[in-house]
Amino acid sequence: MIDAFNPGSLVVARGREWTVLPESAPDTLRLRPLGGSDEEATLIYLPIEKDPIRPARFSPPDPERAGNQESVLLLREALRLRLRSGAGPFRSVGNLGFEPRAYQIVPLLMALKLETVRLLIADDVGVGKTIEAGLIARELLDRGTIERMTVICPPHLCDQWEEELREKFRLQATVVQARTASRLERGLPAGRSLFEEHPITVVSLDYIKSEKRRDEFVRSCPEFVIVEEAHACIRSSAGMRHQRYLLLRELAALQDRHMVFLTATPHSGNDDAFFNLLGLLDPDFSTLGETGGKERERLRERLASHFVQRRRPDIEEWRDARFFPDRESREATYKLSGEMESFFTDILSYARDLVGKVSDSGRIERRLNWWAALALLRCACSSPRAAVLALSTRLASEEEIQTSQEFEEALETQGIMTVMDGDEASDDLSSDDRVPGAEVPENLDLLDSPVRSLIDKARTLEGPGKDPKLAGLLPELKRLLKEGFNPVIFCRYIATAEYLKSHLERVFGDSVILDAVTGLLPPEEREERIAAFGTDNNNGKARKGRILVATDCLSEGINLQKSFDAVIHYDLSWNPTRHEQREGRVDRFGQPREKVRVVLYYGENNPVDGTVLEVILRKAETIRRELGVALPFPTDSTRVLQAVMESVFFRTKGDGRRVQGKLNLTFDLSAEEGLPVVQEADLAWESARDNASKRSRTIFAQNRLRPADVLPEWNRSRALLGSDEDVLRYVKLAAQRLGAPLEEGPDRLFTWNPDFLPEALRDALRDVGFSGRHKVAFSPGLPGLVLHRSHPVVVTLANYLSEIALAEKADGILSRSGAIFSRSVSKKTVLLLVRFRNQIVTFRRNRSRTLLAEELQIVELRGGEPPELSLSDHGVTLMEAPASRNMDPEQRKRLVRQTVESLSDLSGELERVARERAEALKDDHQRVLSASQSPGGRFEVFPNLPPDVIGITILMPDRLPENSR
Structure with missing residues (x-):
């Protein structure tokens, strides 16, 4: 028999009725007010209580307060939306600030089947990896499996993760990075870590990776860890493992620690790095590359339970592809001509001469000039202002010229990050948007008049009158704006972004909202600039278009889909992964537009653009369209591009490319001879495409989870707790009956003024x-304040109405009982609104946990001797069917009084139904974990008896003809 103080029991303490919560202990009770929320819970220490705690019994409705149909329906919705510890197999549904899509539940199901959660989520850019990881975290917290969690992410994503956890998952996280750590550690007790003091944290990877902080973090790290951008923490060989990887390896060494790794690029073409990443899931997986035969198949079978990766086409069978926009991609070109063509010819000639002048010098001098020449070409392709800055900036100073290996490595790193856009082989894409130096040290005697002449010439080429690249951009922008798109223009360098902003402001004036975001701004200000665009309608006037000029500091992590729906690649990235990341900022889950537009913009007679297009970008796009997922460059992109540039632009013998005293800018890579590295790249692309196609068919366990396996369980939980449409119906009805109705406007937007609500509710909302x-909405993606079932406004409203209803102080706003005439029934029908309270006891790892599950069900009372109660969807349909006519208040009271007096005769039937619901709940939970690898993992469900009869609705058949009513 269940003790009176067990979770879910009702007790009387301090003159109030309470529900006992699971966090109670033998001498301490954690109690929630009977009509209140978990936020109102309190602790009572039994030894010092003046009056003894005693069991309580839920009182039946008062017939004198019987109401109409609307008042009873409002009670049901208020109580249902107040529930947090729902009875479905997913414990977290009631605590989510959004409605996830079915395919996003798959990683959660996979996680629940694991004894220790070790999961690599590698879904395509924009599919929703943050949501999928957050669902796992919220579910484990609500199940009591974990008590603390942390997110490890790059510093520029810390605030975004904090916001996502707060708004979507109702989790208050503390950000830990260099700017906050000192304040958080101030006042901590000796020997106590801030990660023990703050149960939910978001930690900057760059802050926590250092050796002096790593050891303390590993000691006090929470039992659940999410690692964002996991690929950036892995190196390809033991000698290159850096602080990030050491941190993750030490965290993963604790076998009981739950870890979820997120990346859109799990395999960059380097097998060593990929297997090191898999080794964090289980050390055995790191041997996949060197294991064969049956052992390899066995490991792959195990890995399938830990690895989820979906492309957009994979989601179509979930009927959720409609939640992603169609990506319309096209190419647009400009043509070098006039003074700009002459300038580019001079730049290319100077760059080639620069390399040739030191052909006989030492290695460092040669590499220095090679990178300077390549940087100059890159910047000249970007904008005249970037070219000026490159020509005016030294790549290295005289003091830096050394003959050491360290200098050469630093030089190569600088070139790879600022010219080549990062090193794909090491999973390290560059967001450094500073212009690289192209002027070399004075001791090489190269600061002669050609450099000064090039600088002077570049300064005269600014503006659409002389810069054909800028001139060609303007009609593209006007076309997009006319068609209703709001574009993001991605540039490679800060100088180019500022150049574009200044000239676009002159062209468009105040007819658009325009700003630029670059790496000059700290991460917090970048997000503020983005938020300032908003999605409003310009204070009721004609909606303005929006243009954002940005560098690649925004291509990773910052979500732009709320305000923007088009991307223009003003500067081609020399790394295909960067293009996909740029486009993924707007083409992602939550984009309200049905279509997004992508424009690949390049110079049709620019040989630098031609090289990048031919060797990398077009092949990457072809494969993305074929497979539905972007692939990183299948080999070392920096090595390939360096070799191509060396062969094409910096050859000094047998040139044959000068035509009438100037360089021939017409470029056809396919016609070039002696470029075996290009052929090698072609073969590598083909191999990567074939391998990716095979991997997607054979390795992933989510292929075994079909929509039919997931949707019934999720829909059952949603039905119990309420959907977005239920929230809309509830708030509209509540606001109307409380005297402050919603004013409906266009596009499913409403205006609501809470100043006319009852004072107590008005204060609570304040x-x-x-x-x-306020402008409010009830669907994601709409402007205004979006209200959902766990939004504080909806929760506050539900708590207020529940409390006044259960205290019988609703004054006709809502009622616990009612009687109506209905043409949906042929005989008297009684519907009981019953709250079932169950204890769910989980047994795992030789430990047991007790959870409280509550649900509201409509129980139909059928005639007969003895009377019979049954649960069915039919009861919900009957309760929501419109009343045919009003009933006399005295008749209503009499009918309710008769039913209340008969409740004692139904106690046995009610307890039978409660036991059946407990058994069904056990089956639901066990079915979700049917493939669990946990030895001895099981559930027991105990109903708290008797169940609570909260409401009574009586339907009387309406036999009067239509014309007599």
Whole structure:
């Protein structure tokens, strides 16, 4: 028999009725007010209580307060939306601030089947890896499996993760990075870590990776860890493992620690790095590359339970592809001509001469000039202003010229990151948007008049009148804006972004909202600039278009889909992964537009653009369209591009490319001879495409999870707790009956002024930041304040109505009982609104946990001797069917009184139904974990008896003809 103080029991303490919560202990009770929320819970220490705690019994409705159909329906919706510890197999549904899509539940199902959660989520860019990881975290917290969690991410993503956890998962996280750590550690007790003091944290990877902080973090790290951008923490060989990898390896060494790794590029073409990443899931997986035969197949079978990767086409069978926009990609070109063509010819000639002048010098001098020449070409292709800055900036100073290996390595790193856009082989894409130096040290005697002449010439080429690249951009922008698109223009360098902004402001004036975001801004200000664009309608005037000029500091992590729906690649990236990341900022889950537009912009007679297009970008795009997923460059992209540039631009013998005293800018890579590295790249692309196609068919366990396996369980939980449409119906009805109705406007937007609500509710809403007139909506992606079932406004409203209803102080706003005439029934029908409270006891790892599950069900009372109760969807349909006519209040009271007096005769039937619900709940949970690898993992479900009859609705058949009513 269940003890009176067990979770879910009702007790009387301090003159109030309470529900006992699972966090209680033998001498301490954690209690929630009967009509209140978990936020109102309190602790009571039994030894010092003046009056003994005693069991309580839920009182039946008062017939004198019987109401109409609307008042009873409002009670049901308020109580349902107040529930947090729902009875479905997913414990977290009631605590989510959004409605996830079915395919996003798959990683959660995979996680729940694991004894220790070790999962690599490698879904395509924009599919929703953050949501999928957050669902796992929220579910494990609500199940009591974990008590603390942390997110490890690059520093520029810390604030975004904090916001996502707060808004979507109702988790208050503490950001730990260099700017906050000192304040957080101040006042901590000796020997206590801030990660023990703050149960939910978001940690900067760059802050925590250092040796002096790593050891303390590993000691006090929470039992659940999410690692964002996991590929950036892995190196390809033991000698190159750096602090990031050492940190993750030490965290993963604790076998009981739950870890979820997120990356859109798990395999960059380097097998060593990929297997090291898999080794964090299980050390055995790191041997996949060297294991064969049956052992390899066995490991792959195991890995399938830890690895989820979906492309956009994989989601179509979930009927959720419609939640992603169609990506319309096209190419646009400009043509070098006039003074700009002459300038580019001079730049290319100078760059080639620069390399040739030191052909007989030492290695460092040769590499220095090679990188300077390549940087100059890159910047000249970007903008005249970037070219000026490159020509005016030294790549290295005289003091830096050494003959050491360290200098050469530093030089190569600088060139790879600022010219080549990062090193794909090491999973390290560059967001350094500073212009690289192209002027070399004075001791090489190269600062002669050609450099000064090039600088002077470049300064005269700014503006659409002389810069054909800028001139060609303007019609593209005007076309997009006319068609209703709001574009992001991605540039490679800060100088180019500022150049574009200044000239676009002159062209468009105040007809558009325009700004530039570059690496000059700290991460916090970047997000503020993005948020300032908003999605409003310009204070009721004609909606303005929006243009954002950005560098690649925004191509990773910052979500732009709320305000932008088009991408223009003003500067081609020399790394195909960067292009996909740029486009993924707008083409992602949550984009309200049905279509997004992508424009690949390049010079049709620019040989630098031609090289990048031919060797990398077009092949990458062809494969993306074929497979539905972007692949990183299948070999060392920096080595390939260096070799191509060396062969094409910097050859000094047998040139044959000068035509009438100038360089021939017409470029056809396919016609070039002696470029075996290009042929090698072609073969590598073909191999990568074939391998990716095979991997997607054979390795992933999510292929075994079909929509039919997931949707019924998720829909059952949603039905119990309420959907977005239920929230809309509830808030509209509540606001109307409380005297402050919603004013419906266009596009499913509403205006709501809470100033006319009852004072107590008005004050409670003010405490959660809701006062004065608001534009509100009930569907994601709409402007205004989006209200969902766990939004503080909806929760506050539900708590207020529940409390006044259960205290019988609703004054006709809502009622616990009612009677109506209905043409949906042929005989008297009684519907009981019953709250079932169950204890779910989980047994795992030789430990047991007790959870409280509550649900509201409509129980139909059928005639007969003895009477019979049954649960069915039919009861919900009957309760929501419109009343045919009003009933006399006295008749209503009499009918309710008769039913209340008969409740004692139904106690046995009610307890039978409660036991059946407990058994069904056990089956639901066990079915979700049917493939669990946990030895001895099981559930027991115990109903708290008796169940609570909260409401009574009586339907009387309406036999009057239509014309007599």
